[in-house]
Amino acid sequence: MLVSRGLWAVFGLLQVASTARAASVPQVPLVLETDESSVPMKKFPNARAFLRFVNHTLSELEYPTNQASWEYETDITDEHGQRAVEAQMVFNQALQNILNQIGDYHGSNDDEKRQLELLSLMVGNPKDPEDQRVLSAIEADMVSIYSTANVDGLSLDPDLVKIMAYSRDYDELKHAYLGWRNATGPRMKGLYTAFIDLLNKGARQGGFEDTGELWRSQYDMKPKKFEKMIDKVWKQVLPLYRELHCYTRAKLVEKYGADRFGNDGLIPAHLLGNMWSQDWSTIFDILVPFPDTKPIDVTKALIEQNYSAEAMHRLSESFYHSLGYDKLPQSFWEKSMLTKPSDREVVCHASAWDFGNNDLRIKMCTNVNQEDLFTVHHEQGHLYYDHYYRHLPYLYRSGAADFFHEAIGDTAVLSVVVPKHLKEIGLIEGEIEDSWQQTINYQMLVALSKVAVLPWAFLVDKWRWQVMSGQVPPHKYQQEWDSLLEKYQGIKRPEPADVDSFDPGAKYHIPANTPYMRYFGAAVIQFQFHHGLCKAAGHKGPLHECSIYKNKDVGKKFRHMLEIGSSQPWTKAVEAGSAGLYDTLDGSALIKYFEPLLEYLKKANKKNVCIWK
Numbered sequence: 001m002l003v004s005r006g007l008w009a010v011f012g013l014l015q016v017a018s019t020a021r022a023a024s025v026p027q028v029p030l031v032l033e034t035d036e037s038s039v040p041m042k043k044f045p046n047a048r049a050f051l052r053f054v055n056h057t058l059s060e061l062e063y064p065t066n067q068a069s070w071e072y073e074t075d076i077t078d079e080h081g082q083r084a085v086e087a088q089m090v091f092n093q094a095l096q097n098i099l100n101q102i103g104d105y106h107g108s109n110d111d112e113k114r115q116l117e118l119l120s121l122m123v124g125n126p127k128d129p130e131d132q133r134v135l136s137a138i139e140a141d142m143v144s145i146y147s148t149a150n151v152d153g154l155s156l157d158p159d160l161v162k163i164m165a166y167s168r169d170y171d172e173l174k175h176a177y178l179g180w181r182n183a184t185g186p187r188m189k190g191l192y193t194a195f196i197d198l199l200n201k202g203a204r205q206g207g208f209e210d211t212g213e214l215w216r217s218q219y220d221m222k223p224k225k226f227e228k229m230i231d232k233v234w235k236q237v238l239p240l241y242r243e244l245h246c247y248t249r250a251k252l253v254e255k256y257g258a259d260r261f262g263n264d265g266l267i268p269a270h271l272l273g274n275m276w277s278q279d280w281s282t283i284f285d286i287l288v289p290f291p292d293t294k295p296i297d298v299t300k301a302l303i304e305q306n307y308s309a310e311a312m313h314r315l316s317e318s319f320y321h322s323l324g325y326d327k328l329p330q331s332f333w334e335k336s337m338l339t340k341p342s343d344r345e346v347v348c349h350a351s352a353w354d355f356g357n358n359d360l361r362i363k364m365c366t367n368v369n370q371e372d373l374f375t376v377h378h379e380q381g382h383l384y385y386d387h388y389y390r391h392l393p394y395l396y397r398s399g400a401a402d403f404f405h406e407a408i409g410d411t412a413v414l415s416v417v418v419p420k421h422l423k424e425i426g427l428i429e430g431e432i433e434d435s436w437q438q439t440i441n442y443q444m445l446v447a448l449s450k451v452a453v454l455p456w457a458f459l460v461d462k463w464r465w466q467v468m469s470g471q472v473p474p475h476k477y478q479q480e481w482d483s484l485l486e487k488y489q490g491i492k493r494p495e496p497a498d499v500d501s502f503d504p505g506a507k508y509h510i511p512a513n514t515p516y517m518r519y520f521g522a523a524v525i526q527f528q529f530h531h532g533l534c535k536a537a538g539h540k541g542p543l544h545e546c547s548i549y550k551n552k553d554v555g556k557k558f559r560h561m562l563e564i565g566s567s568q569p570w571t572k573a574v575e576a577g578s579a580g581l582y583d584t585l586d587g588s589a590l591i592k593y594f595e596p597l598l599e600y601l602k603k604a605n606k607k608n609v610c611i612w613k
Contacts, residue, residue, distance in 0.1 A: 059394045062356045123207070151175070152179070161275065174268075220569040249490075269492060290438075293438050320380060324556060348364070362380070381408035404570065411558075421549050458488055463504065464510075527593050529577045532580065532581035
């Protein structure tokens with residue numbers, strides 16, 4: 001997760017309550033009386049002068065805004081919550097003052113025109129201060145409901161997360177799955193309806209039909225063209241997901257009995273090892289194709305070699321340094337929160353932070369295991385992106401598109417997970433079992449995260465776009481949600497929903513209003529980057545066997561994309577990041593990566609009944 005700038009205001013986000021235990025965040029005036037950002041802006045002679053002011057002003061506000069949020073998330077108190085609200089309100093007002101004047105300026109060259117265009121997309125908050133206050137209050141209430149909800153006294157993380165991941169008791173899983181939804185959604189439904197109305201008001205004041213259109217306008221193309229592009233990509237990756245779905249359902253039928261499943265081809269959603277059925281890796285023990293073949297897991301090696309949290313972060317840094325990248329600044333090691341403190345409550349959800357001036361930090365309660373090792377590489381990917389576009393004006397200091405930031409570290413992980421790389425860095429000892437069975441097991445484990453997430457990442461915003469446009473009214477929220485789960489994920493609720501159900505509220509990104517299509521794009525584009533970089537490296541074997549570790553020439557090509565930031569259309573950045581191999585979002589590289597698994601699944605499914613359509 002990236003928290004790199006004070007731009008939560010762009011989508012009406014005020015995430016000071018996004019914690020494991022939401023503090024009671026008091027209401028404060030939207031415009032602080034002593035705040036200079038509330039003073040009307042002067043007129044500027046031309047767009048160049050205006051943009052110079054904009055970039056300077058937002059850069060100056062970046063540090064105090066992020067610092068206040070950092071203090072809150074690393075020490076959850078009401079006082080810190082108050083400061084975080086105040087800092088975000090100051091940023092919001094400064095941005096609103098800027099947006100009020102943007103129509104007065106027209107760029108004289110392509111650079112000025114692009115900066116003005118990006119600035120114009122930073123709308124989303126309604127203009128009326130009281131509407132902004134209510135919008136922030138509603139979001140804080142929804143996130144508080146999410147953060148404080150429990151099932152029989154059990155919190156989501158770690159209690160319910162562990163049950164969903166490791167229990168193999170059908171009824172216990174069902175109770176946790178439905179209990180979480182009953183504890184969150186019904187209390188949010190009315191709030192969410194009012195929230196959408198205010199979001200849409202802000203979007204319309206910014207010149208958009210609704211918030212969904214605003215979100216789809218962030219991609220250097222018309223919203224309709226963007227929709228067609230992602231629909232095409234979904235069709236490209238669907239054959240692989242369909243085979244994985246059929247195989248998984250057959251294995252689960254063996255485990256729990258056919259009488260639990262019905263004749264519709266769907267999978268009961270609570271059996272997939274994750275509260276939202278988006279990551280199936282924790283049921284690998286049920287799905288492993290060849291259980292007698294030793295799986296690749298470096299957790300034991302990390303523990304035996306006495307790795308600490310800091311050592312894991314330094315190991316990740318060494319991967320990026322091997323590509324010719326700078327080492328992280330010393331301030332990273334001094335200011336980051338890499339382990340969970342014992343003396344205060346914190347937000348453990350891993351996130352990367354850019355405070356400006358190359359002040360880069362990670363907030364993470366790092367555990368010494370394989371999963372967190374990969375997460376560390378993911379989070380550092382955010383920081384290297386921040387580091388290499390820091391020379392640009394503020395308006396260009398972001399990913400080329402929102403899905404780029406999420407894909408940088410994941411591209412690195414595709415090299416890190418290669419067994420030969422893990423052996424080279426000392427986390428696998430002895431000979432690596434080089435067999436077809438090992439390859440299929442390894443690919444299955446990766447696919448249970450990388451492929452299983454695709455329909456989920458696709459449908460969350462599909463649902464929200466329909467809600468935001470009014471196509472799905474409040475009384476049909478749940479009905480349409482269930483329909484999309486069945487259509488795209490091929491899963492079903494273990495029991496029918498009732499009139500008060502609001503299962504979307506059971507996912508953090510809904511109450512926190514975080515756009516989700518970025519995760520779909522990231523899940524796809526990381527394989528495009530990997531494919532292009534491996535080709536540039538001269539790799540001749542299967543794509544899943546490629547690691548770019550120590551290849552400084554390839555690192556230089558990828559770094560060029562990082563340095564672009566958002567100063568060019570994202571399609572240009574795709575071309576740079578894939579060494580010229582791609583110029584748009586394309587699912588073919590993902591399919592190429594998983595070719596061995598796809599062939600295995602097709603053969604395995606010949607004996608299975610695949611009836612989900």
